[in-house]
Amino acid sequence: METQKVQKKQYVKTDLNLLLECLKYQMDCPVSQKEALITIYSICQQNSEASEYFREIGGLMFINDLAKSSIHGIVKEAALFTLGVIMESNVYCQQTLCTSALFEDLILFLINKDSGVNLKRMSVYVILVLVTNNRSGQTYVRDTGCIGLLLQLFRTTLSTYEINLSDEDTNQCYQLWSSVCSTLCACVNNPQNDNQNICSSIFPYAKEWLESCTKPEIVRPICSFVGLTVANNSYVQKYFVSVGGLDTLARVLTRLMHDSSMSHSSTKLAIVVTKTLDACIANNSTIGVVLTKYHTVSELLKLLSYDTLDTREKMSIILTIGHCTEVCEWKMKGNSIK
Numbered sequence: 093m094e095t096q097k098v099q100k101k102q103y104v105k106t107d108l109n110l111l112l113e114c115l116k117y118q119m120d121c122p123v124s125q126k127e128a129l130i131t132i133y134s135i136c137q138q139n140s141e142a143s144e145y146f147r148e149i150g151g152l153m154f155i156n157d158l159a160k161s162s163i164h165g166i167v168k169e170a171a172l173f174t175l176g177v178i179m180e181s182n183v184y185c186q187q188t189l190c191t192s193a194l195f196e197d198l199i200l201f202l203i204n205k206d207s208g209v210n211l212k213r214m215s216v217y218v219i220l221v222l223v224t225n226n227r228s229g230q231t232y233v234r235d236t237g238c239i240g241l242l243l244q245l246f247r248t249t250l251s252t253y254e255i256n257l258s259d260e261d262t263n264q265c266y267q268l269w270s271s272v273c274s275t276l277c278a279c280v281n282n283p284q285n286d287n288q289n290i291c292s293s294i295f296p297y298a299k300e301w302l303e304s305c306t307k308p309e310i311v312r313p314i315c316s317f318v319g320l321t322v323a324n325n326s327y328v329q330k331y332f333v334s335v336g337g338l339d340t341l342a343r344v345l346t347r348l349m350h351d352s353s354m355s356h357s358s359t360k361l362a363i364v365v366t367k368t369l370d371a372c373i374a375n376n377s378t379i380g381v382v383l384t385k386y387h388t389v390s391e392l393l394k395l396l397s398y399d400t401l402d403t404r405e406k407m408s409i410i411l412t413i414g415h416c417t418e419v420c421e422w423k424m425k426g427n428s429i430k
Contacts, residue, residue, distance in 0.1 A: 140182045143178045152175070216268065288325045322371050367412070
């Protein structure tokens with residue numbers, strides 16, 4: 093058995109060497125290069141040892157250069173995707189590529205008028221991998237101005253009035269927008285950092301989305317973004333309240349609760365909104381007073397009574413109710429002091 097494992101690892105190394113040679117000697121054949129890249133990422137996907145070996149033989153940097161130098165869109169897209177997969181598989185590969193130079197290259201891909209939606213999506217994917225659980229990446233994305241470009245894409249990629257995901261062009265734009273949301277989430281989280289303050293600038297746009305659309309495909313990514321951006325940050329929490337964001341979330345919850353008796357998906361979405369509400373008022377209970385006029389606690393108690401919820405969902409609702417009622421306790425203490 094051990095011999096077989098050693099042989100398999102050797103076969104992988106041989107394959108990666110051959111594929112790298114193929115990439116180098118097929119510069120005039122974009123289809124062959126794309127096929128080689130697809131094979132490389134299929135080998136390296138979730139295989140840290142293979143990814144590390146590919147880095148050691150110079151493959152990682154060659155693909156990085158190929159993404160910049162190739163004149164063929166299909167090669168650029170495949171190269172960027174392969175870089176992302178390899179970095180996801182191996183933290184040393186992530187560290188090797190995490191430089192301001194790469195962020196600047198990705199910015200150029202995103203602002204180039206000739207870049208198609210798919211190339212932009214692959215660029216955003218690479219940014220996502222670079223910043224995920226990586227303080228250095230989260231710093232570079234800020235210092236290079238890349239985060240500002242992501243915020244611009246959030247604002248402009250989709251129209252709030254035309255969400256027809258069955259339309260191919262719209263769906264492609266949605267995929268890019270969704271990738272941007274995921275990347276912004278990674279920019280502000282684990283560890284939490286100054287990017288939270290920067291990302292709060294698009295709260296008015298997030299609020300507009302939530303007011304105009306209750307499709308899960310829109311609400312879920314926005315709630316994830318808002319929840320992570322406000323988490324444990326009283327300044328950002330207060331700003332979200334000041335632009336009417338908490339009011340909007342409360343109204344969305346009420347709307348979903350009205351639909352939940354007929355729709356299982358509305359119930360699940362109400363849980364998502366509940367968790368976001370909790371992130372907005374946790375450790376800052378005084379701002380939760382906004383929710384009293386929407387009878388949010390009553391809505392949450394109704395949601396808690398549903399038999400279809402699992403234990404974790406019920407716990408998140410109970411936690412939110414606790415944070416909502418803290419403001420009442422705070423008021424009572426204030427009155428007793430007087």
